[in-house]
Amino acid sequence: MTDRRLPTDRDMWRIAAPMILSNISVPLLGMVDTGVTGHLESPTYLGAVAIGGTIFTFLYMSMNFLRMGTTGIAAQSFGADDNDGLRVSLGQALIVSLAIAVAILLLQVPVGRFAISLLGGDAETQQHAATYFSIRVWSAPGTLANYALIGWFLGLQNARVPLLIFLTINITNIVLDLLFVVVFGMKVDGVALASVIAEYSGLLVGTAFAIDALRHREGHWPLARLTNLAAYRAFFSVNASLFIRSIALMFTFAFVTAQGARLGPAILAANAVLMNFQNLTSLGLDGLAHAAEAMVGKAVGQKNDETLRYTVRLTLKWSLLFAAGFTVAYALAGPLIVRILTDLPDVRTTAMVYLPWLIASPLISVWCFLYDGVYVGMTRAREMRNIMIFSTFGVFLPAWYLTQSFGNHGLWFALLLFMASRGIGMHLGYVRRPTARLKDVH
Numbered sequence: 353m354t355d356r357r358l359p360t361d362r363d364m365w366r367i368a369a370p371m372i373l374s375n376i377s378v379p380l381l382g383m384v385d386t387g388v389t390g391h392l393e394s395p396t397y398l399g400a401v402a403i404g405g406t407i408f409t410f411l412y413m414s415m416n417f418l419r420m421g422t423t424g425i426a427a428q429s430f431g432a433d434d435n436d437g438l439r440v441s442l443g444q445a446l447i448v449s450l451a452i453a454v455a456i457l458l459l460q461v462p463v464g465r466f467a468i469s470l471l472g473g474d475a476e477t478q479q480h481a482a483t484y485f486s487i488r489v490w491s492a493p494g495t496l497a498n499y500a501l502i503g504w505f506l507g508l509q510n511a512r513v514p515l516l517i518f519l520t521i522n523i524t525n526i527v528l529d530l531l532f533v534v535v536f537g538m539k540v541d542g543v544a545l546a547s548v549i550a551e552y553s554g555l556l557v558g559t560a561f562a563i564d565a566l567r568h569r570e571g572h573w574p575l576a577r578l579t580n581l582a583a584y585r586a587f588f589s590v591n592a593s594l595f596i597r598s599i600a601l602m603f604t605f606a607f608v609t610a611q612g613a614r615l616g617p618a619i620l621a622a623n624a625v626l627m628n629f630q631n632l633t634s635l636g637l638d639g640l641a642h643a644a645e646a647m648v649g650k651a652v653g654q655k656n657d658e659t660l661r662y663t664v665r666l667t668l669k670w671s672l673l674f675a676a677g678f679t680v681a682y683a684l685a686g687p688l689i690v691r692i693l694t695d696l697p698d699v700r701t702t703a704m705v706y707l708p709w710l711i712a713s714p715l716i717s718v719w720c721f722l723y724d725g726v727y728v729g730m731t732r733a734r735e736m737r738n739i740m741i742f743s744t745f746g747v748f749l750p751a752w753y754l755t756q757s758f759g760n761h762g763l764w765f766a767l768l769l770f771m772a773s774r775g776i777g778m779h780l781g782y783v784r785r786p787t788a789r790l791k792d793v794h
Contacts, residue, residue: 418500649731727778
Protein backbone atom coordinates (compact mmCIF):
# COMPACT_ATOMS: atom_id res chain seq x y z
CA MET A 353 0.00 0.00 0.00
CA THR A 354 1.25 3.50 -0.82
CA ASP A 355 1.66 5.99 2.01
CA ARG A 356 -1.56 8.02 2.47
CA ARG A 357 -0.31 10.60 4.97
CA LEU A 358 -0.04 14.25 3.96
CA PRO A 359 3.29 14.99 2.22
CA THR A 360 6.02 16.88 4.09
CA ASP A 361 8.79 19.24 3.06
CA ARG A 362 11.16 16.28 3.25
CA ASP A 363 8.99 14.25 0.88
CA MET A 364 9.04 17.08 -1.63
CA TRP A 365 12.80 17.66 -1.41
CA ARG A 366 13.44 13.94 -1.76
CA ILE A 367 12.17 14.36 -5.33
CA ALA A 368 13.05 18.00 -6.08
CA ALA A 369 16.70 18.03 -4.94
CA PRO A 370 17.91 15.18 -7.20
CA MET A 371 16.05 16.67 -10.17
CA ILE A 372 17.61 20.11 -9.60
CA LEU A 373 21.04 18.44 -9.50
CA SER A 374 20.14 16.55 -12.69
CA ASN A 375 19.17 19.79 -14.41
CA ILE A 376 22.40 21.50 -13.37
CA SER A 377 24.47 18.67 -14.88
CA VAL A 378 23.10 19.30 -18.38
CA PRO A 379 24.68 22.74 -19.08
CA LEU A 380 28.03 21.36 -17.91
CA LEU A 381 27.97 18.86 -20.78
CA GLY A 382 27.32 21.63 -23.29
CA MET A 383 30.28 23.55 -21.94
CA VAL A 384 32.56 20.52 -22.44
CA ASP A 385 31.29 19.96 -26.00
CA THR A 386 32.04 23.62 -26.71
CA GLY A 387 35.41 23.45 -24.99
CA VAL A 388 36.79 20.42 -26.85
CA THR A 389 35.65 21.61 -30.29
CA GLY A 390 36.54 25.23 -29.56
CA HIS A 391 40.20 24.24 -29.22
CA LEU A 392 40.40 22.42 -32.56
CA GLU A 393 42.29 24.02 -35.44
CA SER A 394 39.22 25.35 -37.25
CA PRO A 395 36.15 27.20 -35.96
CA THR A 396 34.03 25.20 -38.42
CA TYR A 397 34.08 22.25 -36.00
CA LEU A 398 32.60 24.38 -33.23
CA GLY A 399 29.97 25.72 -35.61
CA ALA A 400 29.13 22.20 -36.80
CA VAL A 401 28.57 20.92 -33.26
CA ALA A 402 26.48 24.02 -32.49
CA ILE A 403 24.28 23.35 -35.54
CA GLY A 404 24.01 19.63 -34.81
CA GLY A 405 23.33 20.24 -31.13
CA THR A 406 20.56 22.70 -32.01
CA ILE A 407 18.90 20.13 -34.27
CA PHE A 408 18.85 17.44 -31.59
CA THR A 409 17.83 19.88 -28.86
CA PHE A 410 14.78 20.85 -30.92
CA LEU A 411 14.06 17.25 -31.94
CA TYR A 412 14.32 15.77 -28.45
CA MET A 413 12.63 18.69 -26.68
CA SER A 414 9.61 18.12 -28.90
CA MET A 415 9.58 14.51 -27.63
CA ASN A 416 9.68 15.52 -23.95
CA PHE A 417 6.00 14.56 -23.74
CA LEU A 418 7.27 10.99 -23.34
CA ARG A 419 8.72 11.99 -19.98
CA MET A 420 5.91 14.26 -18.81
CA GLY A 421 3.03 12.04 -19.83
CA THR A 422 4.61 8.93 -18.37
CA THR A 423 5.15 10.66 -15.01
CA GLY A 424 1.49 11.59 -14.61
CA ILE A 425 0.12 8.21 -15.70
CA ALA A 426 2.63 6.24 -13.59
CA ALA A 427 2.08 8.45 -10.53
CA GLN A 428 -1.66 7.83 -10.64
CA SER A 429 -1.11 4.07 -10.90
CA PHE A 430 1.35 4.30 -8.01
CA GLY A 431 -1.16 6.17 -5.85
CA ALA A 432 -3.85 3.61 -6.67
CA ASP A 433 -1.53 0.65 -5.80
CA ASP A 434 -2.07 -0.60 -9.37
CA ASN A 435 1.10 -2.60 -10.06
CA ASP A 436 -0.23 -3.89 -13.38
CA GLY A 437 -0.93 -0.29 -14.35
CA LEU A 438 2.66 0.62 -13.50
CA ARG A 439 3.87 -2.08 -15.88
CA VAL A 440 1.53 -0.87 -18.59
CA SER A 441 2.60 2.77 -18.19
CA LEU A 442 6.26 1.78 -18.60
CA GLY A 443 5.67 -0.73 -21.38
CA GLN A 444 3.53 1.62 -23.46
CA ALA A 445 6.00 4.48 -23.05
CA LEU A 446 8.94 2.30 -24.11
CA ILE A 447 7.07 0.86 -27.10
CA VAL A 448 6.03 4.31 -28.33
CA SER A 449 9.58 5.61 -27.72
CA LEU A 450 11.00 2.83 -29.86
CA ALA A 451 8.45 3.41 -32.63
CA ILE A 452 9.29 7.13 -32.79
CA ALA A 453 13.03 6.38 -32.73
CA VAL A 454 12.67 3.94 -35.64
CA ALA A 455 10.78 6.61 -37.61
CA ILE A 456 13.58 9.12 -36.92
CA LEU A 457 16.21 6.62 -38.10
CA LEU A 458 14.27 5.79 -41.26
CA LEU A 459 13.84 9.48 -42.09
CA GLN A 460 17.29 10.59 -40.98
CA VAL A 461 18.60 11.54 -44.44
CA PRO A 462 15.82 13.99 -45.46
CA VAL A 463 15.45 15.29 -41.89
CA GLY A 464 19.18 15.91 -41.56
CA ARG A 465 19.50 17.64 -44.93
CA PHE A 466 16.51 19.89 -44.32
CA ALA A 467 17.53 20.87 -40.79
CA ILE A 468 21.15 21.63 -41.70
CA SER A 469 20.16 23.69 -44.75
CA LEU A 470 17.62 25.58 -42.62
CA LEU A 471 20.22 26.51 -39.99
CA GLY A 472 22.74 27.62 -42.60
CA GLY A 473 26.52 27.94 -42.33
CA ASP A 474 29.23 27.70 -44.97
CA ALA A 475 29.80 24.53 -46.99
CA GLU A 476 32.55 23.15 -44.75
CA THR A 477 30.57 23.72 -41.56
CA GLN A 478 27.50 22.06 -43.08
CA GLN A 479 29.62 19.07 -44.12
CA HIS A 480 30.91 18.60 -40.57
CA ALA A 481 27.39 19.13 -39.20
CA ALA A 482 26.14 16.36 -41.51
CA THR A 483 28.82 14.03 -40.13
CA TYR A 484 27.80 14.89 -36.56
CA PHE A 485 24.11 14.34 -37.35
CA SER A 486 24.65 11.01 -39.15
CA ILE A 487 26.36 9.58 -36.04
CA ARG A 488 24.38 11.13 -33.22
CA VAL A 489 21.01 10.26 -34.76
CA TRP A 490 21.66 6.65 -33.68
CA SER A 491 21.24 7.79 -30.08
CA ALA A 492 17.50 8.28 -30.70
CA PRO A 493 16.33 4.89 -29.32
CA GLY A 494 18.42 5.35 -26.16
CA THR A 495 17.48 8.98 -25.63
CA LEU A 496 13.73 8.47 -26.01
CA ALA A 497 13.75 5.30 -23.90
CA ASN A 498 15.55 7.26 -21.19
CA TYR A 499 12.76 9.86 -21.30
CA ALA A 500 10.24 7.10 -20.64
CA LEU A 501 12.28 5.58 -17.80
CA ILE A 502 12.94 8.93 -16.12
CA GLY A 503 9.24 9.81 -16.27
CA TRP A 504 8.26 6.41 -14.91
CA PHE A 505 10.61 6.60 -11.93
CA LEU A 506 9.41 10.12 -11.10
CA GLY A 507 5.89 8.71 -11.07
CA LEU A 508 7.09 6.24 -8.43
CA GLN A 509 8.31 9.19 -6.30
CA ASN A 510 11.88 8.07 -7.05
CA ALA A 511 14.17 10.87 -8.24
CA ARG A 512 17.42 9.13 -7.31
CA VAL A 513 17.35 6.82 -10.32
CA PRO A 514 16.71 9.70 -12.78
CA LEU A 515 19.67 11.49 -11.15
CA LEU A 516 21.83 8.40 -11.67
CA ILE A 517 20.69 8.18 -15.30
CA PHE A 518 21.52 11.85 -15.89
CA LEU A 519 24.89 11.58 -14.16
CA THR A 520 25.78 8.39 -16.06
CA ILE A 521 24.93 10.04 -19.38
CA ASN A 522 26.72 13.30 -18.69
CA ILE A 523 29.83 11.91 -16.99
CA THR A 524 30.24 9.23 -19.68
CA ASN A 525 29.77 11.87 -22.37
CA ILE A 526 32.33 14.22 -20.83
CA VAL A 527 34.94 11.48 -20.35
CA LEU A 528 34.46 10.16 -23.88
CA ASP A 529 34.54 13.70 -25.34
CA LEU A 530 37.98 14.17 -23.84
CA LEU A 531 39.13 10.66 -24.78
CA PHE A 532 37.95 10.70 -28.39
CA VAL A 533 38.84 14.30 -29.26
CA VAL A 534 41.82 15.17 -27.08
CA VAL A 535 43.50 11.73 -26.85
CA PHE A 536 42.45 9.95 -30.07
CA GLY A 537 42.40 13.09 -32.24
CA MET A 538 38.84 12.68 -33.51
CA LYS A 539 36.79 15.72 -34.52
CA VAL A 540 33.00 16.18 -34.55
CA ASP A 541 32.64 12.44 -35.08
CA GLY A 542 34.19 11.89 -31.65
CA VAL A 543 31.78 14.34 -29.97
CA ALA A 544 28.79 12.66 -31.65
CA LEU A 545 29.97 9.14 -30.85
CA ALA A 546 30.47 10.10 -27.21
CA SER A 547 26.82 11.23 -27.04
CA VAL A 548 25.58 7.97 -28.56
CA ILE A 549 27.52 5.74 -26.16
CA ALA A 550 26.52 7.92 -23.21
CA GLU A 551 22.79 7.62 -23.93
CA TYR A 552 22.94 3.83 -24.07
CA SER A 553 25.02 3.77 -20.88
CA GLY A 554 22.23 5.70 -19.16
CA LEU A 555 19.68 3.30 -20.64
CA LEU A 556 21.50 0.30 -19.14
CA VAL A 557 21.41 1.93 -15.71
CA GLY A 558 17.72 2.83 -15.99
CA THR A 559 16.75 -0.61 -17.27
CA ALA A 560 18.58 -2.38 -14.44
CA PHE A 561 16.80 -0.29 -11.81
CA ALA A 562 13.42 -0.74 -13.54
CA ILE A 563 13.80 -4.53 -13.53
CA ASP A 564 14.71 -4.41 -9.84
CA ALA A 565 11.78 -2.12 -9.00
CA LEU A 566 9.27 -4.39 -10.73
CA ARG A 567 10.75 -7.50 -9.13
CA HIS A 568 9.64 -6.10 -5.77
CA ARG A 569 6.09 -5.34 -6.98
CA GLU A 570 3.67 -8.22 -7.40
CA GLY A 571 1.73 -8.22 -10.63
CA HIS A 572 1.97 -9.27 -14.26
CA TRP A 573 2.34 -7.70 -17.69
CA PRO A 574 -1.14 -7.31 -19.25
CA LEU A 575 0.00 -8.07 -22.80
CA ALA A 576 -3.37 -7.14 -24.30
CA ARG A 577 -2.89 -3.54 -23.09
CA LEU A 578 0.56 -3.47 -24.70
CA THR A 579 -0.27 -5.06 -28.05
CA ASN A 580 -3.77 -3.68 -28.70
CA LEU A 581 -3.62 -0.23 -30.29
CA ALA A 582 -6.99 0.73 -28.76
CA ALA A 583 -5.43 0.33 -25.29
CA TYR A 584 -3.11 3.23 -26.08
CA ARG A 585 -5.97 5.71 -26.37
CA ALA A 586 -5.39 7.27 -22.93
CA PHE A 587 -1.62 7.36 -23.51
CA PHE A 588 -1.96 9.10 -26.87
CA SER A 589 -4.68 11.44 -25.58
CA VAL A 590 -2.32 12.78 -22.91
CA ASN A 591 0.86 12.79 -24.95
CA ALA A 592 -0.53 14.22 -28.19
CA SER A 593 -1.69 17.28 -26.25
CA LEU A 594 1.68 17.57 -24.51
CA PHE A 595 3.44 17.36 -27.88
CA ILE A 596 1.40 20.24 -29.30
CA ARG A 597 2.04 22.20 -26.10
CA SER A 598 5.80 21.68 -26.47
CA ILE A 599 5.76 22.84 -30.10
CA ALA A 600 3.92 26.04 -29.15
CA LEU A 601 6.42 26.69 -26.34
CA MET A 602 9.41 26.18 -28.63
CA PHE A 603 7.80 28.41 -31.25
CA THR A 604 7.55 31.24 -28.72
CA PHE A 605 11.21 31.11 -27.72
CA ALA A 606 12.34 30.67 -31.33
CA PHE A 607 10.26 33.73 -32.22
CA VAL A 608 12.01 35.76 -29.50
CA THR A 609 15.39 34.76 -30.94
CA ALA A 610 14.33 35.55 -34.50
CA GLN A 611 12.91 38.96 -33.63
CA GLY A 612 15.99 39.77 -31.58
CA ALA A 613 18.10 39.04 -34.66
CA ARG A 614 16.01 41.49 -36.68
CA LEU A 615 16.74 44.19 -34.11
CA GLY A 616 20.48 43.91 -34.75
CA PRO A 617 23.50 41.86 -33.69
CA ALA A 618 23.94 43.66 -30.35
CA ILE A 619 20.31 42.94 -29.37
CA LEU A 620 20.59 39.33 -30.54
CA ALA A 621 23.75 38.77 -28.49
CA ALA A 622 22.36 40.59 -25.44
CA ASN A 623 19.16 38.53 -25.54
CA ALA A 624 21.24 35.34 -25.75
CA VAL A 625 23.11 36.45 -22.61
CA LEU A 626 19.89 37.36 -20.80
CA MET A 627 18.21 34.09 -21.76
CA ASN A 628 20.75 32.38 -19.50
CA PHE A 629 18.98 34.06 -16.57
CA GLN A 630 15.66 32.54 -17.68
CA ASN A 631 17.28 29.15 -18.18
CA LEU A 632 18.88 29.29 -14.73
CA THR A 633 15.50 30.07 -13.20
CA SER A 634 13.98 27.07 -14.95
CA LEU A 635 16.71 24.76 -13.58
CA GLY A 636 15.55 25.46 -10.04
CA LEU A 637 11.81 25.78 -10.58
CA ASP A 638 11.60 22.73 -12.86
CA GLY A 639 12.94 20.55 -10.04
CA LEU A 640 10.07 21.67 -7.83
CA ALA A 641 7.62 21.16 -10.71
CA HIS A 642 8.87 17.58 -11.07
CA ALA A 643 8.08 17.03 -7.39
CA ALA A 644 4.60 18.44 -7.96
CA GLU A 645 4.05 16.05 -10.89
CA ALA A 646 4.86 12.98 -8.82
CA MET A 647 3.09 14.03 -5.62
CA VAL A 648 -0.05 15.36 -7.33
CA GLY A 649 -0.27 12.24 -9.49
CA LYS A 650 -0.08 10.07 -6.39
CA ALA A 651 -2.88 12.07 -4.73
CA VAL A 652 -5.04 11.73 -7.85
CA GLY A 653 -4.41 7.98 -7.91
CA GLN A 654 -5.52 7.82 -4.26
CA LYS A 655 -8.57 9.96 -5.15
CA ASN A 656 -7.63 12.19 -2.21
CA ASP A 657 -8.53 15.82 -2.86
CA GLU A 658 -7.21 16.94 0.55
CA THR A 659 -3.75 15.57 -0.23
CA LEU A 660 -3.89 17.14 -3.68
CA ARG A 661 -4.67 20.61 -2.31
CA TYR A 662 -2.03 20.28 0.42
CA THR A 663 0.58 19.17 -2.14
CA VAL A 664 -0.10 22.19 -4.32
CA ARG A 665 0.23 24.56 -1.34
CA LEU A 666 3.46 22.86 -0.25
CA THR A 667 5.13 23.04 -3.67
CA LEU A 668 3.81 26.58 -4.21
CA LYS A 669 5.43 27.72 -0.96
CA TRP A 670 8.85 26.49 -1.97
CA SER A 671 8.47 27.63 -5.57
CA LEU A 672 7.69 31.18 -4.44
CA LEU A 673 10.66 31.15 -2.06
CA PHE A 674 12.95 29.99 -4.87
CA ALA A 675 11.54 32.55 -7.28
CA ALA A 676 12.03 35.36 -4.76
CA GLY A 677 15.59 34.16 -4.20
CA PHE A 678 16.31 34.29 -7.94
CA THR A 679 14.85 37.81 -8.18
CA VAL A 680 16.99 39.07 -5.29
CA ALA A 681 20.09 37.35 -6.71
CA TYR A 682 19.56 38.85 -10.16
CA ALA A 683 18.95 42.30 -8.69
CA LEU A 684 22.18 42.15 -6.69
CA ALA A 685 24.46 40.11 -8.93
CA GLY A 686 22.88 40.56 -12.37
CA PRO A 687 25.49 43.06 -13.65
CA LEU A 688 28.29 40.77 -12.45
CA ILE A 689 26.71 37.77 -14.20
CA VAL A 690 26.45 39.76 -17.43
CA ARG A 691 30.14 40.69 -17.19
CA ILE A 692 31.07 37.06 -16.62
CA LEU A 693 29.03 35.89 -19.62
CA THR A 694 30.46 38.42 -22.09
CA ASP A 695 33.38 40.82 -22.34
CA LEU A 696 32.02 42.66 -25.38
CA PRO A 697 31.28 46.28 -24.32
CA ASP A 698 28.30 46.78 -26.66
CA VAL A 699 26.68 43.53 -25.59
CA ARG A 700 27.23 44.27 -21.90
CA THR A 701 25.74 47.74 -22.21
CA THR A 702 22.75 46.46 -24.18
CA ALA A 703 22.11 43.58 -21.78
CA MET A 704 22.09 45.94 -18.80
CA VAL A 705 19.29 47.96 -20.42
CA TYR A 706 16.99 44.93 -20.50
CA LEU A 707 18.17 43.21 -17.30
CA PRO A 708 15.16 44.51 -15.25
CA TRP A 709 12.86 42.24 -17.27
CA LEU A 710 14.88 39.22 -16.12
CA ILE A 711 14.89 40.43 -12.52
CA ALA A 712 11.09 40.45 -12.60
CA SER A 713 10.80 37.19 -14.55
CA PRO A 714 11.11 34.59 -11.72
CA LEU A 715 8.14 35.94 -9.75
CA ILE A 716 6.07 36.08 -12.95
CA SER A 717 7.19 32.73 -14.40
CA VAL A 718 6.94 30.72 -11.18
CA TRP A 719 3.20 30.17 -11.55
CA CYS A 720 3.37 28.49 -14.94
CA PHE A 721 6.32 26.32 -13.86
CA LEU A 722 4.45 25.11 -10.79
CA TYR A 723 1.13 24.51 -12.53
CA ASP A 724 2.84 22.65 -15.37
CA GLY A 725 3.81 20.12 -12.70
CA VAL A 726 0.35 20.10 -11.12
CA TYR A 727 -1.41 19.59 -14.45
CA VAL A 728 1.00 16.83 -15.53
CA GLY A 729 0.27 15.00 -12.27
CA MET A 730 -3.45 15.35 -12.90
CA THR A 731 -2.93 14.30 -16.57
CA ARG A 732 -4.86 17.39 -17.64
CA ALA A 733 -2.83 17.64 -20.84
CA ARG A 734 -5.69 18.94 -22.97
CA GLU A 735 -6.12 21.98 -20.73
CA MET A 736 -2.34 22.55 -20.72
CA ARG A 737 -2.36 22.46 -24.53
CA ASN A 738 -5.27 24.88 -24.85
CA ILE A 739 -3.82 27.36 -22.37
CA MET A 740 -0.42 27.23 -24.09
CA ILE A 741 -1.96 27.80 -27.53
CA PHE A 742 -4.03 30.72 -26.24
CA SER A 743 -1.04 32.22 -24.44
CA THR A 744 1.09 31.93 -27.58
CA PHE A 745 -1.31 33.11 -30.26
CA GLY A 746 -3.86 35.03 -28.21
CA VAL A 747 -1.47 36.83 -25.85
CA PHE A 748 2.20 36.67 -26.85
CA LEU A 749 1.94 37.45 -30.57
CA PRO A 750 -0.67 40.23 -30.17
CA ALA A 751 1.33 41.78 -27.32
CA TRP A 752 4.49 41.72 -29.42
CA TYR A 753 2.64 43.19 -32.41
CA LEU A 754 1.16 46.04 -30.35
CA THR A 755 4.47 46.89 -28.66
CA GLN A 756 6.81 46.67 -31.67
CA SER A 757 7.46 50.38 -31.44
CA PHE A 758 9.18 49.76 -28.09
CA GLY A 759 11.71 47.46 -29.76
CA ASN A 760 13.33 44.87 -27.54
CA HIS A 761 11.45 46.13 -24.49
CA GLY A 762 8.23 45.17 -26.26
CA LEU A 763 9.62 41.73 -27.04
CA TRP A 764 10.52 41.02 -23.39
CA PHE A 765 7.19 42.46 -22.23
CA ALA A 766 5.36 40.07 -24.56
CA LEU A 767 7.39 37.10 -23.29
CA LEU A 768 6.65 37.87 -19.63
CA LEU A 769 2.98 38.43 -20.46
CA PHE A 770 3.03 35.00 -22.12
CA MET A 771 4.41 33.46 -18.90
CA ALA A 772 1.83 35.27 -16.80
CA SER A 773 -1.02 34.19 -19.09
CA ARG A 774 -0.05 30.54 -18.75
CA GLY A 775 0.14 30.79 -14.96
CA ILE A 776 -3.17 32.64 -14.61
CA GLY A 777 -4.97 30.31 -17.01
CA MET A 778 -3.82 27.17 -15.23
CA HIS A 779 -4.51 28.66 -11.79
CA LEU A 780 -8.11 29.45 -12.77
CA GLY A 781 -8.52 25.97 -14.20
CA TYR A 782 -7.13 24.42 -11.02
CA VAL A 783 -9.30 26.33 -8.53
CA ARG A 784 -12.41 25.61 -10.61
CA ARG A 785 -11.72 21.88 -10.89
CA PRO A 786 -14.54 19.66 -9.63
CA THR A 787 -13.47 17.50 -6.69
CA ALA A 788 -15.45 14.65 -8.24
CA ARG A 789 -12.99 14.66 -11.14
CA LEU A 790 -10.59 12.68 -8.97
CA LYS A 791 -13.06 9.80 -8.97
CA ASP A 792 -13.05 9.55 -12.76
CA VAL A 793 -9.37 9.67 -13.76
CA HIS A 794 -9.12 5.97 -14.45
